[in-house]
Amino acid sequence: MKEPARTWDVAARLDDAPLGALHWLVLALTFAVAATDGLDAQIIGFTAPQIAAEFGIGNDRLGPVFSAALLGMTAGALLFGTLGDRFGRRRTMIACVALFGGGTLLTAFAGSVTQLMLLRLVTGLGLGGALPNAVTLVAECAPGKHRPLLVTLMYIGFSVGGLLGGVIAGSLVVEHGWRAMFYVGGGLPLALSLLLLALLPESPQYLARRAGTGGRLSVLLARLDPAGAYDAHDRYTLPEATSRADVGELFRHRRVRNTVLLWLAFFINLLVLFFLMNWLPKLLVDGGVPLAQAIRVTVMFNIGGVLGALVLAWLSARHNPRRMLAAFFALGAIAIMAIGLGDGRFAPVAAACFATGLFAGAAQVGLYPIATQVYPSAVRATGVGWAQAWGRIGSIFGPLAGGWLAVLEPRFAIYFLVFGAPLLVAAAAIAAMRDA
Numbered sequence: 001m002k003e004p005a006r007t008w009d010v011a012a013r014l015d016d017a018p019l020g021a022l023h024w025l026v027l028a029l030t031f032a033v034a035a036t037d038g039l040d041a042q043i044i045g046f047t048a049p050q051i052a053a054e055f056g057i058g059n060d061r062l063g064p065v066f067s068a069a070l071l072g073m074t075a076g077a078l079l080f081g082t083l084g085d086r087f088g089r090r091r092t093m094i095a096c097v098a099l100f101g102g103g104t105l106l107t108a109f110a111g112s113v114t115q116l117m118l119l120r121l122v123t124g125l126g127l128g129g130a131l132p133n134a135v136t137l138v139a140e141c142a143p144g145k146h147r148p149l150l151v152t153l154m155y156i157g158f159s160v161g162g163l164l165g166g167v168i169a170g171s172l173v174v175e176h177g178w179r180a181m182f183y184v185g186g187g188l189p190l191a192l193s194l195l196l197l198a199l200l201p202e203s204p205q206y207l208a209r210r211a212g213t214g215g216r217l218s219v220l221l222a223r224l225d226p227a228g229a230y231d232a233h234d235r236y237t238l239p240e241a242t243s244r245a246d247v248g249e250l251f252r253h254r255r256v257r258n259t260v261l262l263w264l265a266f267f268i269n270l271l272v273l274f275f276l277m278n279w280l281p282k283l284l285v286d287g288g289v290p291l292a293q294a295i296r297v298t299v300m301f302n303i304g305g306v307l308g309a310l311v312l313a314w315l316s317a318r319h320n321p322r323r324m325l326a327a328f329f330a331l332g333a334i335a336i337m338a339i340g341l342g343d344g345r346f347a348p349v350a351a352a353c354f355a356t357g358l359f360a361g362a363a364q365v366g367l368y369p370i371a372t373q374v375y376p377s378a379v380r381a382t383g384v385g386w387a388q389a390w391g392r393i394g395s396i397f398g399p400l401a402g403g404w405l406a407v408l409e410p411r412f413a414i415y416f417l418v419f420g421a422p423l424l425v426a427a428a429a430i431a432a433m434r435d436a
Contacts, residue, residue, distance in 0.1 A: 005231070005233050005234050005235055006231070006234045006235070007234070007235040007236075007237060008221070008228070008230065008234055008235070008236050008237070009237055009238070009239060010204055010205060010208040010217075010221070010236050010237065010238055011205065011238050011239055011377070012239070013221060013225050013228055014140070014141070014142070014143065014144070014204060014205070014221075014224060014225065015143060015144030015145075016143065016144070016225075017143050017224050017225035017227075018143065019143060019146055020223070020224065020226070022141075022201070022223045022224055023141060023142060023143070023146075023150070023224065025199065026137065026138060026141050026200065026201065027138060027150055027153060027154055029195070029196055029199060029200050030093075030134040030135075030137060030138050030154045030157070030200075031153065031154050031156070031157040031160075032157065032192055032195075033093065033097055033130055033131075033134045033157070033189075033192065033196070034130075034131060034134060034154055034155055034156075034157030034158045034160075034161065035157040035158070035160050035161035035164065036097065036100075036101070036161055036185075036188050036189040036192055037100070037127055037130050037131055037157075037158060037161060037189075038157065038158035038159060038160065038161025038162045038165070038302075039161035039162065039164060039165040039185055039188070040100055040101075040104045040123065040127060040161075040185045040186075040189065041069070041073070041127050041158075041161075041162075041277075042161075042162040042165055042166075042277050042298070043104065043165055043169075043181055043182065043185045044065065044066055044069065044120065044278065045066075045277045045278045045279075045280070045281055045282075045298065046165060046166060046169035046173060046181060046281065046295055046298070047169070047173055047178035047181050047182075048062060048065075048066070048278065048281060048282050049281065049282060049285045049291055049294075050173060050177060050178040050291075051065070051116070051178055052282070054178070055112070055113050055116075057113060061113070061403075062278075062282065062399075062403060063399050063400045063402065063403025063404070064117065064400070064403075065113065065116060065117055065120070066274075066278040066279075066399035066400075066403075067396045067397075067399050067400050068116075068117040068118070068120040068121045068124065069120040069121065069123055069124035069127065070124060070274060070392055070395040070396040070399065071121060071124060071392075071396055072120070072121040072122060072123060072124020072125045072126075072127070072128060073124040073125075073127050073128030073392040073395065074124075074128060074389050074392035074393050074395075074396065075124075075125060075128065075389075076096065076124060076125040076126060076127060076128025076129035076130075077128040077129060077131075077132055077385045077386070077388040077389035077391075077392055078128075078385060078386065078389045079125070079129060080092050080095075080096055080125075080128070080129025080130075080132065080133065080385065081129065081132040081133070081381045081382050081383075081384060081385015081386060081388070081389070082381070082382050082385065083129075084129075084132060084133040084136060084381035084382075084385070085206075085378065085379060085380070085381045085382050088202050088203070088206055089133040089134075089136050089137040089140070089202065089203045089206055089381060090133075090137065090196075090200055090201065090202040090203070091202075092129065092133050092381075093129075093130055093133035093134055093137065093196070093200075094193050094196045094197060094200070095126075095129075096125075096126040096127075096128075096129035096130035096133070097126065097130055097189050097192055097193045097196065098126070098189070098190060098193040099122070099123075099125060099126030099129075100123045100124075100125075100126030100127045100130065100189060101126070101186050101187070101188070101189030101190035101192070101193060102126075102186065102190065103119055103120075103122040103123030103124075103125075103126060103186070104123050104182055104185040104186035104189070105182065105183065105185075105186025105187060105190065106119050106186070107119040107120060107123065107182045107186070108179040108180075108182035108183050108186065109179075128388065128389070128392055129385075131155075131158070131384075131388060132381050132384040132385035132388055133381055134154060135151060135154065135155065135368050135371070135372060135384050136203065136372065136380045136381040136384055137200075137202075137203050138150050138151050138154045139151050139369075139372040139380065140203040140204065140205040140206065140377060140380070141201075141203065141204065141224060147369070147372070148313065148316060148317065148321065148369040148373075149313050149317065151368055151369045151372060152309055152310075152312070152313040152316075152365055152366065152368070152369055153313070155309070155364075155365045155368050156305075156306055156309045156310070156365060158365075159302045159305035159306045159309065159357070159361060159365070160302070160306055162277070162298070162301075162302040162305070163299055163302035163303055163305075163306065165181075165185070166295050166296070166298045166299035166302060167299060168181070168184060169181055169295050170292050170295045170296060170299070171292075172184065173291075173295070174291060174292055201220055201223075202216070202220070204217060204220050204221055204224065205238060205377040206377070207220065207236075208236045208237065208238050209238065209377065209378060214231075214232045214233060214234065214236065215232040217230075217236055218230035218231055218232045218234065221236075238376075238377060238378075249375075249378070249379040249382070250375065250379065250382070250383050250386060254434075255374065255375070257432075257433070257434055258374050258433050258434055259374070259383075259386075259387075261429040261430070261432055261433050262367070262370070262371060262374060262387050262429075262433065263386070263387055263390040264390075264425070264426070264429045265329070265367060265426045265429045265430050266367060266387045266388060266390045266391030266394065267390045267391055267393060267394035268394060268422045268423060268425055268426040268429075269329070269360065269363060269364050269367070269391065269394070269423065269426050270364065270391035270392065270394040270395040270398070271394030271395060271397050271398040271401075271419075271422065272336065272360065272394075272398060272419050272420070272422060272423060273360060273361065273364060273395070273398070274394075274395035274396075274398040274399055275398035275399060275401065275402045275415075275419050276301065276336070276339075276353075276356065276419070277298065277301070278398070278399040278402065279399065279402040279406075279415070280294070280297060280298060280301075280339075280353070281294040281295055281297070281298055282294075283412065283415065284297060284346075284349070287412065289346055293346050296350065297346070297349055297350050297353050298353070300350045300351075300353045300354040300357070301353040301354065301356055301357040301361060302357060302361070303354060303357065304353070304354040304355060304356065304357025304358035304359075304361060304362075305357035305358070305361030305362055305364075305365070306357075307357075307358060307362075308328070308357060308358035308359055308361055308362025308363075308365075309361070309362040309365040309366070311358075311362065312324060312325070312328055312362045312363070312365065312366045313366075316366065316369070321366070321369065321370060322370065322430050322431065322433055322435075323431065324366070325363055325366045325367070325370065325430050326427045326428070326430040326431040327427070328359045328360070328362055328363040328366065329359070329360070329363045329423050329424070329426045329427035329430060330423070330424060330427040331355075331359040332356060332359035332360025332361075332363055332420075332423050333360075333420045333421060333422075333423035333424050333427070334359075334420070335352055335355035335356040335358070335359050335360065335420075336352075336356050336360060336416050336419060336420035336423065337416055337417055337420035337421075338352040338355065338416075339352040339353060339356065339416045339420075340412060340413030340414070340415065340416030340417055340420075341413060342412075343412055343413065360423060363423075363426075364391075367387070368384065370430075370433075371383060371384045371387050372384060398419070401419075402415070402419075405418065
């Protein structure tokens with residue numbers, strides 16, 4: 001006699017599941033997505049001095065070149081975050097990885113500043129769409145008590161990608177020119193997209209909201225939660241109220257305050273960080289620092305970001321996560337201002353950049369676990385995507401503002417006083433959020 005169909009609360013089963021091989025596989029694959037995203041997002045900073053020299057452009061025209069990809073990232077986060085909620089995190093993320101890989105590879109063949117900007121714009125669409133879906137996929141596969149840690153570990157991939165990009169660029173760009181860096185930056189994500197097609201599963205929470213997915217969902221849940229006896233004919237539910245995948249849901253059910261404050265923190269931090277990632281190597285080279293050393297300063301920033309994210313994750317597991325994040329923002333403001341005190345000298349600037357990554361870089365990683373907790377599954381990728389989009393808007397203004405400031409030819413320290421202070425506002429925004 002056939003057993004009657006049972007009803008499973010998918011979120012509850014996932015929350016109580018032990019960490020298993022599939023959790024680690026999802027983490028490894030999405031970490032690789034974040035790493036290639038981080039490499040390709042920062043690649044223009046590593047190559048800017050040579051690009052400027054080849055095309056004969058000054059600092060005033062570098063700002064728009066830097067911001068072209070960032071404009072695409074903003075549109076990509078808005079577009080592909082919503083598409084991820086509607087059509088699945090997996091397929092949307094794979095499409096984004098292929099898009100930014102192809103765009104980066106084609107950039108190696110750019111023959112003018114206009115072509116360079118257009119290709120960086122297209123690349124940015126994929127860069128902006130990949131991370132909201134990767135963050136959401138990890139969060140929706142992870143057991144409840146391990147979710148913040150796994151999301152943090154996944155997003156550390158962005159800093160690792162920047163770190164590896166700096167290490168590679170330190171020799172590749174100097175010896176073979178800037179185009180060689182774009183060959184590497186394009187080829188890696190294109191190869192990764194094939195691996196994702198073969199190995200990456202869909203979010204079980206996304207499948208639970210779709211009709212006719214009982215067979216796929218029962219197999220996937222059995223891999224994530226071996227203790228359950230799942231069947232294709234069982235009923236799979238989520239405890240949350242059904243929501244539409246649109247931005248209006250981000251302001252319903254008392255979410256207004258948290259949504260606005262989260263957007264503000266994303267906006268400010270990425271404005272500051274992308275100013276640093278794009279302009280710091282160029283400002284150092286202008287001050288007489290050799291290109292290889294200027295790239296190594298960026299490497300120090302990314303090393304600090306990786307270590308700081310691990311420290312923040314450890315502290316957040318033991319103390320109030322928002323208080324820890326607010327403290328990291330405040331310390332990041334101090335670290336950025338300290339870069340200016342180095343007055344362009346390699347050793348003190350490198351040390352201050354390490355501290356900036358340790359605090360401000362890690363704070364960016366720490367924003368994502370909080371973003372995934374603010375919104376229910378039906379609008380989670382939309383929520384993360386819109387928060388990241390506001391961050392990307394900030395990231396557009398950061399490099400542009402650096403260019404506007406450069407026209408005034410201020411002292412080296414002024415750049416970092418101007419861009420350090422706003423992180424204190426981000427610290428206050430996070431401290432003022434309500435518990436989700």
